[in-house]
Amino acid sequence: MLEKKRAVVLLSGGLDSATVLAIAKNSGYECYVLSFDYGQRSLTELNAARRVSESLHVADHRVLRLNLEDFGGSALTDHSLQMPEEGEQPGIPLTYVPARNTVFLSLALGWAEVLDAQAIFIGVNAVDYSGYPDCRPEFIKAFQDMAALATRQGVEGQPIRIETPLINLTKAEIIRQGLALGLNYAATVSCYQADDEGRACGRCDSCRLRAKGFADAGVADPTLYSPR
Amino acid sequence: MLEKKRAVVLLSGGLDSATVLAIAKNSGYECYVLSFDYGQRSLTELNAARRVSESLHVADHRVLRLNLEDFGGSALTDHSLQMPEEGEQPGIPLTYVPARNTVFLSLALGWAEVLDAQAIFIGVNAVDYSGYPDCRPEFIKAFQDMAALATRQGVEGQPIRIETPLINLTKAEIIRQGLALGLNYAATVSCYQADDEGRACGRCDSCRLRAKGFADAGVADPTLYSPR
Numbered sequence: 001m002l003e004k005k006r007a008v009v010l011l012s013g014g015l016d017s018a019t020v021l022a023i024a025k026n027s028g029y030e031c032y033v034l035s036f037d038y039g040q041r042s043l044t045e046l047n048a049a050r051r052v053s054e055s056l057h058v059a060d061h062r063v064l065r066l067n068l069e070d071f072g073g074s075a076l077t078d079h080s081l082q083m084p085e086e087g088e089q090p091g092i093p094l095t096y097v098p099a100r101n102t103v104f105l106s107l108a109l110g111w112a113e114v115l116d117a118q119a120i121f122i123g124v125n126a127v128d129y130s131g132y133p134d135c136r137p138e139f140i141k142a143f144q145d146m147a148a149l150a151t152r153q154g155v156e157g158q159p160i161r162i163e164t165p166l167i168n169l170t171k172a173e174i175i176r177q178g179l180a181l182g183l184n185y186a187a188t189v190s191c192y193q194a195d196d197e198g199r200a201c202g203r204c205d206s207c208r209l210r211a212k213g214f215a216d217a218g219v220a221d222p223t224l225y226s227p228r
Numbered sequence: 229m230l231e232k233k234r235a236v237v238l239l240s241g242g243l244d245s246a247t248v249l250a251i252a253k254n255s256g257y258e259c260y261v262l263s264f265d266y267g268q269r270s271l272t273e274l275n276a277a278r279r280v281s282e283s284l285h286v287a288d289h290r291v292l293r294l295n296l297e298d299f300g301g302s303a304l305t306d307h308s309l310q311m312p313e314e315g316e317q318p319g320i321p322l323t324y325v326p327a328r329n330t331v332f333l334s335l336a337l338g339w340a341e342v343l344d345a346q347a348i349f350i351g352v353n354a355v356d357y358s359g360y361p362d363c364r365p366e367f368i369k370a371f372q373d374m375a376a377l378a379t380r381q382g383v384e385g386q387p388i389r390i391e392t393p394l395i396n397l398t399k400a401e402i403i404r405q406g407l408a409l410g411l412n413y414a415a416t417v418s419c420y421q422a423d424d425e426g427r428a429c430g431r432c433d434s435c436r437l438r439a440k441g442f443a444d445a446g447v448a449d450p451t452l453y454s455p456r
Binding site: 019064065066067068071098099102103105107109110111113114133134138139142143145146147148149150151152154155180181206 | 284292293294295296299326327328329330331333334335337339341342361362364366367370371373374375376377378379380381382
């Protein structure tokens with residue numbers, strides 16, 4: 001019998017990464033799920049990650065604590081900065097967390113190396129990418145090239161692949177794919193400032209993109225919004 | 229007046245990274261020092277990092293906690309594995325920590341981005357590199373290329389440089405350079421399994437390389453060895 005192929009899947013608990021996990025599972029991977037507690041305002045996202053991991057019966061789910069808030073510089077982790085609510089603006093937004101995907105992929109790479117995993121899955125998206133430099137295909141390609149030189153597997157001829165199944169999809173296409181795989185989006189939380197009950201604000205960039213995705217897909221939005 | 233240029237310097241508390249810090253400082257950088265508490269056996273290394281940072285009057289020194297031991301796979305973090313003491317062997321050694329330099333450089337990159345630093349200094353060495361894939365020049369080059377695509381600075385045309393002043397030096401040359409800069413090597417700890425008083429075992433790969441370096445440089449070895 002062939003050994004099951006393994007993947008490390010980065011899961012925030014939001015819509016995109018939950019869809020990625022469903023896709024990785026559907027592709028036959030044994031999924032090792034990695035989430036980060038990095039001082040993000042919304043801890044309800046991590047609770048969502050736990051719910052999604054449980055419902056998809058993953059092989060393992062780990063939450064790594066990272067003090068990224070010590071570095072400052074982002075409205076997602078620095079509570080002294082005002083969360084932008086005025087819709088999309090030109091340039092790199094204040095919600096950008098410095099080198100976040102680089103850091104997350106690097107830690108996924110370490111675990112993937114120990115697990116002897118063939119792939120790392122990440123839910124970056126170049127369509128609704130919100131201006132973050134580390135969501136672009138050229139960044140992912142450069143990370144994969146670097147990873148091939150960084151690891152035991154790479155040196156021994158089997159570099160780890162970085163899989164980005166959402167990279168060219170619109171939010172509506174992502175949602176349709178998740179629904180086709182039976183994903184329950186009510187369990188996911190995308191809001192940058194969800195309340196303690198996991199209810200979304202409906203005003204931040206992430207909420208706007210998500211709501212538009214459900215509207216464009218022509219399906220009902222299952223998101224719980226805060227009455228505020 | 230010109231603003232002082234800034235660098236993030238990775239410091240373990242060992243001989244190499246302490247020398248790198250002295251070099252960065254001597255090159256006119258305001259130094260922001262980053263160390264990691266990643267479940268390494270030798271916490272005395274971190275105490276050494278604090279001593280070295282203080283004596284060199286750095287701008288800031290942060291110690292980030294990282295649960296790399298959760299991933300397992302290395303004699304440096306997995307206490308169930310036997311530390312190799314039989315001298316250098318072919319292949320990648322058991323003391324290799326999966327993706328360590330990738331993870332450390334990624335976190336340094338995040339801080340560098342917030343600080344608007346021009347460079348990250350790391351003490352990798354391709355001469356005495358002990359078989360770690362992430363100590364090779366081609367890895368460093370690939371990381372720098374990736375970082376240029378990952379960050380705000382890179383997008384805006386000022387990519388962060390990864391500086392590796394030790395990469396082509398022998399241990400003896402490193403030691404001579406540090407001594408010329410006034411570095412006190414008695415404050416550094418290189419041993420993979422130093423005791424609580426910071427005394428070295430004298431038998432692990434790291435102790436062997438260090439002792440040979442002082443011998444080759446023709447200077448007295450200031451290392452405190454355990455009487456065991």
